[in-house]
Amino acid sequence: MASTHPGVALMDGAAALPRKNGELVFQSPWEGRVFGLAVAMSDRQAYAWDDFRDHLIAEIASAEARGAASDYYERWLAAFEKLLLDRGLLSQEELDTRTTEYATGERDDG
Amino acid sequence: MSHQHAGGHHPDPESYVALRTKALESLLIEKGLLSSDMVDAVVRTYEQDIGPLKGAQVVARAWVDPAYKRRLLADGSAAIDELGLEGRRSPLVVLENTPTVHNVVVCTLCSCYPWAVLGLPPTWYKAPAYRSRVVIEPRVVLREFGLELDESVEVRVWDSSAEQRYMVLPERPAGTEGLPEGELAALVTRDSMIGVAKVKAPAAVG
Numbered sequence: 001m002a003s004t005h006p007g008v009a010l011m012d013g014a015a016a017l018p019r020k021n022g023e024l025v026f027q028s029p030w031e032g033r034v035f036g037l038a039v040a041m042s043d044r045q046a047y048a049w050d051d052f053r054d055h056l057i058a059e060i061a062s063a064e065a066r067g068a069a070s071d072y073y074e075r076w077l078a079a080f081e082k083l084l085l086d087r088g089l090l091s092q093e094e095l096d097t098r099t100t101e102y103a104t105g106e107r108d109d110g
Numbered sequence: 111m112s113h114q115h116a117g118g119h120h121p122d123p124e125s126y127v128a129l130r131t132k133a134l135e136s137l138l139i140e141k142g143l144l145s146s147d148m149v150d151a152v153v154r155t156y157e158q159d160i161g162p163l164k165g166a167q168v169v170a171r172a173w174v175d176p177a178y179k180r181r182l183l184a185d186g187s188a189a190i191d192e193l194g195l196e197g198r199r200s201p202l203v204v205l206e207n208t209p210t211v212h213n214v215v216v217c218t219l220c221s222c223y224p225w226a227v228l229g230l231p232p233t234w235y236k237a238p239a240y241r242s243r244v245v246i247e248p249r250v251v252l253r254e255f256g257l258e259l260d261e262s263v264e265v266r267v268w269d270s271s272a273e274q275r276y277m278v279l280p281e282r283p284a285g286t287e288g289l290p291e292g293e294l295a296a297l298v299t300r301d302s303m304i305g306v307a308k309v310k311a312p313a314a315v316g
Contacts, residue, residue, distance in 0.1 A: 029223070030128035036153040037135055040144055043152065077127055081134065090137055098133035102124075109136070 031073040038080045047083060055079035150232065165227040165277055166298035167193060168204075169309075170291045173282045179206075186277065190227060202227065205268060206279045207305070212259055213266045214252065214305030215276045216244045222270035224277045228300055235304065245269070255306040278303050283311040 026032040042049045056079040063075055084090045101107035138144040168190055172179035182189035186204035202224050205213035217223065218241050234240050244251045248265045252258075259265065268276045280302040286294060289312075301307035 028128070030125070030131040032153050033135065033149065034127075034131045035156070036149040037131070037138065037144070039152045039156070040148045041138070043148070044143065046143060074127055077130060077134075081130070084134070084138075089141070089143065090134075094137060095130075095133055098137055099126075099129050102129045102132050102136075103126075107136075 027073070034073060034077045034080060038076065041084075046089060047087060052079065052083055055083045165224070165300070165303045166295040168227060169279055169298045169303065170295035172279055173294055174291050179279075182279065201273060202275050202277055204277050204279050205266070205305075207281050209281070210262070211264050211266060212305065213268060213276075213278050214244060214248060215268050215270060215278060216241055217270040218242065218245060222275060224270075224275040227277055228303055232300070252306060255301070257307055278305040280309045283309050285311040
């Protein structure tokens with residue numbers, strides 16, 4: 001399945017993907033996963049890619065304004081989460097509950 | 111069969127962002143909005159769009175350059191650094207497959223993986239079924255991947271950890287003697303560097 005969003009690779013400015021020698025760089029596996037989740041949801045028409053990009057740019061700007069360490073995929077995660085909540089696809093409560101279940105080991109599916 | 115274990119899989123608890131990402135994926139799948147295969151497919155597409163896997167470049171170099179191969183097997187991290195690929199991210203041991211020895215890599219306790227050279231681990235690598243069964247019945251698991259090994263071939267299973275990761279140097283397929291390094295690299299699959307497949311010669315591909 002090819003992604004239907006050529007825009008993903010073309011984002012520039014603050015929203016540009018970190019690259020090294022022309023390759024995407026994931027510092028750890030969760031980064032690749034959250035990258036794939038956001039692109040797949042857009043492929044599924046859950047939102048337009050531009051809407052995600054706008055959220056991402058806003059998260060990067062807000063993190064910079066408060067002087068937070070620049071971590072691209074943390075911003076990506078925050079933008080993705082916020083977009084899903086805004087669209088009513090998830091609730092804050094179920095997301096927090098599920099996160100706690102993984103953190104405590106109550107849920108572990110690899 | 112030997113089964114080495116270096117221990118120390120979880121030096122740190124999983125980070126909040128990793129847990130949060132898991133929670134998001136799990137909920138989206140539960141709601142029928144996504145499948146993990148779809149996410150795998152997106153990640154794979156982007157990885158392939160952005161060039162060959164780094165590990166494939168390492169394998170192709172080792173096939174064409176015997177001196178490089180010796181250095182790679184002696185000190186995997188250092189030899190990968192030589193190619194400018196950041197092998198030192200975590201200690202990496204390269205295991206050579208031969209006509210008599212077949213190596214296969216797993217992480218029994220979690221999903222330690224040499225992602226600095228192989229990219230992101232496939233979902234099956236993280237699945238409890240692969241992690242437990244490949245140690246107990248490697249030949250059966252390899253057969254399920256479509257890899258039939260002669261009974262005379264010794265199978266070695268290597269258990270990765272956060273401190274010690276493994277990558278397989280697959281056998282160079284017959285009939286590729288004249289191919290340049292770049293074309294050789296294109297033949298090398300992720301699965302062959304985990305040890306669940308062999309590299310096929312171009313005529314046998316597709």
